[in-house]
Amino acid sequence: MASVEEYHDGVVSVPVIADGEEPFKMAYQHDLIVESQGQVRAVGSVKTSSKDRLDKIFLDKFLYNRLTNAATPHFAIFLKGVQRKGREPHFGVHTTFLTGHFKGYTIKRNPIRRRLLL
Structure with missing residues (x-):
């Protein structure tokens, strides 16, 4: 059976676990949430500038x-x-990516795939 995907903006409620218990949940607001079978599969942000x-x-x-x-x-x-x-x-124009930030975060923290669409 094919999975049904749902695309929407909104808030994802994330449980915070401390010492094996869930004292509260955090709300994460996102511009694009991709869900399949009730599970979040991807999260997207739409920004007007990268700087x-x-x-x-x-x-x-x-x-x-x-x-x-x-x-x-x-x-x-x-x-x-x-x-x-x-x-x-x-x-003229110049990019607003701060020098080295994308590369530094991708290498040292957590990669976000870079794909340029023209």
């Missing part, structure tokens, strides 16, 4: 996976990952 928001995606993945004891894939979509530079009439 100030890239770190949060890696932190969210690390904490979510640590709290759920799972290896749930996380991904990000950046709508405007460039900034203008220069002055009229010599405008």
Whole structure:
């Protein structure tokens, strides 16, 4: 039987286990949640810029996976990952990824697969 996948935004309730008990749950709000058979299969974030928001995606993945004891894939979509530079009439653009952050987090913390879609 084929699995039915559901795509939506919303909040995922994550149990926090301490000393073998669940004293409370944490709410994780996400832009895109992929579920199959009632289980979260992937979590996505939609951001308008990468400069100030890239770190949060890696932190969210690390904490979510640590709290759920799972290896749930996380991904990000950046709508405007460039900034203008220069002055009229010599405008240009440059990327907003802070130098080395994506590579450093991917190598030393928890990889998020990078795929450029043009």
